[in-house]
Amino acid sequence: MSISIKIQPNTYIDSVSLMALSTRANQLTGVDQAIIAMATEMNKEVMKNVGLFTTEIEQAQTSDLVIAVEADNSMDSEELFKEIEQLMTEKKEKGTSRSAEQYTTIETAKKAIPEANLAVISVNGQYAAREARKALANDLHVMMFSDNVSVQEEIQLKDLAHEKGLLMMGPDCGTAIINNVGLCFANKVRKGSIGIVGASGTGSQEISVRIHEFGEGVSQLIGTGGRDLSEAVGGRMMLDAIDALEADPDTKVIVLISKPPAKIVEEKILARVRQSTKPVVIWFIGSEPRPNEEGIYFEKMSKAAALRAVTLAGIDKNSLDVHPLNLPLIDEVRAKLNPEQRYIRGLFTGGTLCDEAMFTAKERFSDVYSNIATDAEHLLHFGEPSQAHTFIDFGADEFTNGKPHPMIDPSNRIARFVEEAVDPAVGVILMDFVLGYGSHADPVGVMVPYMKEAKEKAAAEGRHLEIIGYVLGTDLDKQDINEQVEKLTAIGATYASSSQNAGLLAREFVVKGAE
Incomplete structure (x- = not known):
């Protein structure tokens, strides 16, 4: 070479x-x-x-x-x-859009397209805040895909946007749907009456996809950036987004999504929600459960949150196929696994999907490790081998610094999959495949040769390797979701119908070996 x-x-x-x-x-x-x-x-x-x-x-x-x-x-x-x-x-x-004209500054673009009202910022982090200030100065809402922006700059930008009555989504905001247009990583969903505010990209995608599947749609999906609910930032964007959806006549139900917020910020968000005239569903992934309040509904899993939102919007739950867990399949897979095949290995492109599966496993097992674990005892550092039940978010900064996101480039995950598949202690490998704007054209297809070879090799060694795949997408996405699912099932993988079911299946498949 x-x-x-x-x-x-x-x-x-x-x-x-x-x-x-x-x-x-x-x-x-x-x-x-x-x-x-x-x-x-x-x-x-x-x-x-x-x-x-x-x-x-x-x-x-x-x-x-x-x-x-x-x-x-x-x-x-x-x-x-x-x-x-x-x-x-x-x-x-x-990339050529309405004309062959390319604009080198936000100011010239705004002058040439005066009706424009939103700018997507995707530049190196050291320049991102500067460009966002220019956009706000030109009365543009901002979605900042860029990361590596300081907390102080984030606070200043969000305060400026608040003063001007504008949205400042980000930094590190990967998903939004504004007026039925998906921005950055997003799925194609129908327009509807449910508004989403998400401090989590794939979590927001998951809720929007389940809402679409259950027959409703999304009025607006407003991203906040992952740090918004930290104590320092104080939920500035989530609070402004709640105000925006409260004032939106097309929004009938509001859904809030985040990893566990700082406690002081959580209370601030709840104080605002208690004043809302619209029902609010809250999915704070991994947070301690809270009792429902009048007009406020707390859910601990994604499908449950989406189901709550659509029923509040007027859809009859009894008319829906909610995809209950396949209990006979659980018994069947447990019987196939050898006693030493005790562990799950979750290999994810979506951080929130990884979180949901990890927290599901932690409800049953104490030996759950991850590169996004919040406690030092169970934190896996970059390059460290898996331990016991391991869940890896390949979209974390250590994997994406200078490299494409795993929703675009699966090479890091492929290499890790090959390693995990030969471990005789592994019973289940769990993976997500994200469709939609910005994602790989054939995310399942690129994994098929490796999955097929791994299952064949395991069988030759007298092991059953259970692979669970969850395809996050809709019938409207450019990638054909039915083809993606067929590619999974054709090589003997198990298809999970939601992120929630994927985590539950993985956990239940290995329970016998863990007991």
Whole structure:
């Protein structure tokens, strides 16, 4: 293998586009690994870690674009760079929207499109706050996909947006649906009467998809960014979003989603909700259960929260297929597993989906570990092997610094899956496959060869390897959800109908071995 480097001075491409380009470059014939990224210190560190760092990269400036490729020695580097540049050209052509005009500043874009009222910010974190201020100054709502923005900058931006009556979604906001338009990672769902405020991207996607499945729709899905309910930020965006949905005549029911908030912030949110004239469903993942109050409904799992919301919106629960757990299947799988196959390994692209499965397992088992665990005793650090029941969020910062999100590039998860599948103590491998805007065109398909080989190898060794797959998507998404499910079941994997059911099935399958 040989490493080839190309530096393009003063060439900026946003992080979302770079993630997609890196994924496509890694699929080129002869390429072992490729990174296309801005020459920030963080990205340079990533290139060091994967062995793609050179003196040229060290000398590159933050404003420079780096193309780093490790490929077979027989490959001509110039031809490789031509292929990558062609990918970049195709991306620009596909990105052309209402005109061929491209705007280099928010100010010129707003002047040319005066009816525009929202800006999506996806630039390196050190520039993101500056661009968000420009957008707010031009009376634009902001969705900030960028992360690595300081807490102080986040507070200042949200205070400015509040003063101007604008939304400041983010930083690190991955999902929104505004006026039935999905932004960043989102699923195509019908318009309806349920408004969602989410400090969790895939959690918001899961609720929106279940609402769609149960026959209702989403009026607005407003993201807040993952830190919004921290003590420092104080729920600024969630409070403003509740106000917005309260004033929206199309919203009849409100759903709030977050990982466990800071206690002082939770009380602040509840004080606001108690004043609401609309029913509110709260799914704070992993929080201590609370009794329902008048007009306020607390749910501990995703499907239950969505079901509560649609019934409050007027849908008859008795008319719905709520997909109860398949109890005969649980008995069948338990009987197939050897006594030593005691453990679950959850490999997730969605952080909240990982959280829900992890908390479900923790209700039954004490030996549950994760890279997103909140207690040091059960925290797995980057690169550490799995222990007992392990749940990994491949979308966490340590996996995505300088690399595409796993919803786009599954390579990190594939490598870990291959490791976990040969462990004789593993009974169940649980995975999510997220469809919709921004996600991989065939997330199940890229895993099929590895899943098939793993099951065949396990069978040859006298083991049954149970693979559970959950496909998060709707019949309206660009990826065909029925095809995705068929690919799972065709290789003998179990399809779970929701995130909630996926976690429950995984837990119940291994209970016999754990007792």
